[in-house]
Amino acid sequence: MPGVDGQKMSKSLGNFFTIEQLLSQRDFGGRKWHGSVLRLAMLTSHYRQPIDWTVDRLEEAQENIVDWISAASNVGNVSRAPEEIVAALADDLNTSEVIAQMHKWSRKFRTGFDMAAAQELGRALRFLGLWTTESAEEISSYDSGITLYEEEQRLAGTVEPLISARIAARKAKDWKESDRIRDALAAMGVAIKDNKDGTTSWELKR
Numbered sequence: 001m002p003g004v005d006g007q008k009m010s011k012s013l014g015n016f017f018t019i020e021q022l023l024s025q026r027d028f029g030g031r032k033w034h035g036s037v038l039r040l041a042m043l044t045s046h047y048r049q050p051i052d053w054t055v056d057r058l059e060e061a062q063e064n065i066v067d068w069i070s071a072a073s074n075v076g077n078v079s080r081a082p083e084e085i086v087a088a089l090a091d092d093l094n095t096s097e098v099i100a101q102m103h104k105w106s107r108k109f110r111t112g113f114d115m116a117a118a119q120e121l122g123r124a125l126r127f128l129g130l131w132t133t134e135s136a137e138e139i140s141s142y143d144s145g146i147t148l149y150e151e152e153q154r155l156a157g158t159v160e161p162l163i164s165a166r167i168a169a170r171k172a173k174d175w176k177e178s179d180r181i182r183d184a185l186a187a188m189g190v191a192i193k194d195n196k197d198g199t200t201s202w203e204l205k206r
Helices: 019-024 035-043 055-071 083-090 095-112 115-127 136-140 148-171 175-187
Strands: 190-194 200-204
Touching (some): 019 035, 035 055, 035 095, 055 115, 083 095, 136 148
């Protein structure tokens, strides 16, 4: 039986919520929640265990989704799922191992711009139904009430290393890599501007 903040979910306790309510109403946590966030929150509990719905659980799921999508390559339709994901799911639906593997790919991309890891992450997100066409920014700002400035501050740690990598690629005249990073930033809702003095500024667009 699902629970809410450690209590059994019950209409008599006034803590009964449907998925439809979480998607379309502000009854839980004072906001609506994106479908991918709800799906990931459910995957964080093994199917044999009850799900304890908390705002912290949903916020953590949203943070992970945003991190993964901003690191992943857009692979389009998935013809095969990554072997690591299939193996984990075949092991009694070991979703905790699935999530650990997603974090591993994200770290490999961010620390070494490992494009193979980014592609595997993209395939896994598609296979699990966690990513369709949304940008990371669309999910992070989904009915959150967060101001554009606050969202820019939150994403700065992700965006600025990518911009530094793009500047380095442009200096090396690696235009293919420069364009790839530009497109990855655009997918996050980030608009970049190259200035005459060689610096690059950025902003989020809504």
